[in-house]
Amino acid sequence: MRTGAAAEHRGFFHETAFYASDDEFLSVVVPFLADGVAASEPTLAVFDEPRERLVRDAMGRDCGVTFVRGDDQYRRPALAIKRYRELMASYVAAGAAQIRVTGDVPHPGTGVPWEWWARYEAAVNHAYDDFPMWGLCPYDTRTAPDDVLDHVRRTHAHIATPRGHHANLAYGDPSAAVAGVASWRDPLEDTAPPIDLGDPTTAQARGALAAVQATAALAEDDLSGLMLATTETVTNALLYGGPPVRLRLWAAPGRIVVTVTDGGTGPADPFVGLMPGRSPGGWGLWLAHQVCAYVSLQREPGAFTVRLLGGALPH
Numbered sequence: 001m002r003t004g005a006a007a008e009h010r011g012f013f014h015e016t017a018f019y020a021s022d023d024e025f026l027s028v029v030v031p032f033l034a035d036g037v038a039a040s041e042p043t044l045a046v047f048d049e050p051r052e053r054l055v056r057d058a059m060g061r062d063c064g065v066t067f068v069r070g071d072d073q074y075r076r077p078a079l080a081i082k083r084y085r086e087l088m089a090s091y092v093a094a095g096a097a098q099i100r101v102t103g104d105v106p107h108p109g110t111g112v113p114w115e116w117w118a119r120y121e122a123a124v125n126h127a128y129d130d131f132p133m134w135g136l137c138p139y140d141t142r143t144a145p146d147d148v149l150d151h152v153r154r155t156h157a158h159i160a161t162p163r164g165h166h167a168n169l170a171y172g173d174p175s176a177a178v179a180g181v182a183s184w185r186d187p188l189e190d191t192a193p194p195i196d197l198g199d200p201t202t203a204q205a206r207g208a209l210a211a212v213q214a215t216a217a218l219a220e221d222d223l224s225g226l227m228l229a230t231t232e233t234v235t236n237a238l239l240y241g242g243p244p245v246r247l248r249l250w251a252a253p254g255r256i257v258v259t260v261t262d263g264g265t266g267p268a269d270p271f272v273g274l275m276p277g278r279s280p281g282g283w284g285l286w287l288a289h290q291v292c293a294y295v296s297l298q299r300e301p302g303a304f305t306v307r308l309l310g311g312a313l314p315h
């Protein structure tokens with residue numbers, strides 16, 4: 001039997017909370033965790049080190065909560081979904097009737113672009129619905145920008161407060177919420193690209209990356225991941241996009257930016273890339289989401305652009 005506010009719910013119970021102080025944070029998170037432990041439910045806290053320390057200090061040692069470091073779990077959204085689904089499946093196989101998870105989703109207030117995490121917050125309404133998971137996503141109103149908070153209100157069906165749990169009247173179609181999120185763009189793109197190819201072959205794409213590696217000096221794993229992602233993206237554009245296909249590359253020490261633009265409308269699925277095989281070309285975009293430092297999808301009239309970052313995000 002499920003417990004708490006999710007007791008009568010099937011599938012994923014997606015809840016948010018908003019706080020403006022450490023005390024407000026603890027007043028929502030600690031009861032959520034303590035009630036899960038008391039009910040013998042798998043109970044996870046997935047925060048950065050400062051918030052993890054707050055929770056540990058409030059709940060004491062051996063509190064029964066499983067702590068997972070947030071900066072590892074939330075490195076990339078597609079990877080987070082994959083890991084959570086594997087973890088939820090293992091708990092259900094062991095007999096869990098409910099799994100509680102609370103954690104910090106990255107956003108610009110924590111130093112990362114919002115676009116693919118906005119897609120994550122919308123997509124998990126479907127991605128986790130196979131499991132009896134209760135997910136609490138608290139947001140710090142001191143650091144989260146207004147557009148992030150607005151998106152969160154539209155992608156979480158429930159809101160937790162120190163006074164209880166409530167249906168979120170601002171919740172709507174998660175797919176529609178994704179449509180209004182601005183695409184991330186690297187500042188390097190304000191300069192002329194050193195490589196600009198029309199209708200490239202995959203071999204030409206790999207050669208172009210090799211040519212700019214002298215400037216970027218990416219780690220071997222980052223370069224090989226970007227090579228794979230670029231090859232898959234060019235292939236998708238040629239097979240599923242509309243002509244013409246254009247490949248552009250920029251490089252700076254520590255990063256390479258690749259854009260692949262075609263004349264089509266892009267995949268119809270707004271969550272493409274976050275889970276494998278959801279649409280034509282979806283496997284390639286899912287691979288890109290696994291190995292790149294960032295993936296951005298930009299839709300414009302008569303054009304669809306996939307933006308890939310290898311290396312590190314610009315400061």
